[in-house]
Amino acid sequence: MGGVILLADNLFSGGIGGQYPAHIISAEEEPAGTEAWRVGNARRSPIDKATASTANSTWWIRSVLDRVRAHNCIVLDRGHNLAGKTFELRSTNDATDFSATFETVFDVTMPSVTMPGPIDNGLGVRTEEGAWIKRYPLRTGKAVELFIDAMGANVKPEIVNLWVGLAIDAGQPYLPHDQDSHELLSVSVETESGWIGRARRTRRRRGVITIKLTSYAAYEEQIRYHVMGLFGDGVPMWIVPDGDQAERAFLAVRDGVVSAPLGVGGYGYATVTIPFVEFSPKPF
């Protein structure tokens, strides 16, 4: 069983209210109502997206950072239309308009189907709800860009949300661990005969992950920033309950008290308790 992978950090969350207010998010084309900054607002509605105005043409969306930053994970939220399409992630310390030298972090064709796979899979992993996630070796840059090849006649790229940031390997969860604990959201009626009628229903994951840290140092290293800081501030966070099964990744926000008590002896092992509720789950 792989460890729990967490991604709350997002270099594309810029501007007022974003994680990185000084980051500048832009795209090659930004028609009104589908501006580039929308990919960092975590709104999962398919009508809140960034897209191009020209069909069947290459298109990029880019974040120019306020300083050199490191990143190792990307998530394309559901609602994109890149399944089966080719794109690459680029990172540069040279000209931030990518007119000079840059690193191609990866160049892939997104899978069209959901298959089980580890988060480090070369092609990334399409999740059970249609998002796509991939972790890659750490890169640094002053700017990062998603570059999408021409997609075919009359087709324009559509991105609802994009995460590029530093994912952390939080460690192993305490067992027993339920990856799929959930609740059902719907308007329902139950008659005297026991018949239950429901309107449209949504299965929403809800639960608690308790992670055993390998040392108290691990808390200071990453948990305090990503979990207690970002996630604690209500920032949506991608949770991969098992890094070997990245297809089960989901987006969640905090739901209750997030805590990280020290272990026995003060500086011994620590745990972090992450109560979560799935954020804008996909309805049935």
Added chain:
Amino acid sequence: MTVPRSAILLEAGGRTYERHGVAVRRLVPVYRGGEDWGEVFTRADAGTIASYVDREGYLRRALANVQRLTYEDLDGDGVREAACVALEAQRDNLITEPENFGAWSTSGGIIKTGGQADPLGGTAAYLLDDPDVAQLSNTALAFTATGDGEKALSLFVRQGSSARSETSLWDQTATTHRHRIAITWSGGVPVLATVTGSGTRYPVSRRGGSWWRIGWSATGVVAANDNRVFIYPAATAGAAADTGTLYAFGAQAEDATFPSSYMKRAGAVVGRAPDTWTLSWPRPPEALTIYAHFVELAQPTWVTISGSPRILQLGASGDTDPRLAVYKDVATDSYTILYDGGTLTGTSPVDLNPVRGDRIELCATLATNGAVAMSGRKNGGTIVAGTPSGANTLGAAWSAQLLSIGCLGATRYADVHLRSLIIASGVYTLPEMAEL
């Protein structure tokens, strides 16, 4: 004893990028002021001339004032897995045409073909072809040195058909090779050997695309003379002619004893500004432990422009006391910690006898009684402990609330690839700090 996390005051360097996504440890989100340390990093290049090596070994360029994260193979497995912050002094590339070998002289029928794949990911490299077994074909370019003495040279090479090539710093006025070296390929790896002259041959460094960077120095250079860099694509032992090819790119000559990272000249931009990195340090003098883990770039003797290169200094930029400095002592060729409280100065040196490319770990401590002590090890070997200084008085404040990393003022630059810098309150040992 484990160093408590509450004792850690600062973490910085390449490993911090891996753990925290930025160069200096942050525990609070940016939008909550998590990066308000007064950190200032500059490399005031006039253009995009600086370069670094990515994790695949490819050469990349960096804009002015952009910190470079270069990757090193610290465990010798051939994989560049360790991110390190490049901290280098100011340098100029004295070769006016480092990539355009078409502008170099042509002799002995050498054939120069451009448009070859280069380590920057472009096609600016050249294939140098010696087609004539009766002549020692070569290409050369003159350069102007500043001041007499030892000069550093470097070149990117990729194996062609030649089993053996040569390159040299030739003094046309004195008609002598200051340092001529042979490049012999063994299992795809270039091996350097001195043919004539003197200087240092530095370890070769692998790059992506089967490229290698070679570096060497030449002693006894007379700046006023006509100095030229020669490349002989094919030469047997004894300077006899041969046939064969060699790929070449990025020639560099520097007024220094060791080569620095590649500088791509562009018009008037001929040099790279120094990497300067400072943070605010709003703490008084106290018991401290400084752990510095880096790859040494300067070797064999730390000859500097002036002063001793700084790994770190607490206090004002200069020699204003009270201050604490961890530096390379050019007089003793040692890594030294110094604490000067204003009345007394205490030092503790340790001589690890490093060579270029060595992985160095230093543990420098300042005790509550003002005494300093240094220990260190090279390439994970035996820890060498320096003699601690005598007691001193901890002042009420540093001469300035300033921490300088890898630099001090305008001249004292570390020339290291910094893997990790950790400052903790209290006194700890090197193994304890290395565990962090």
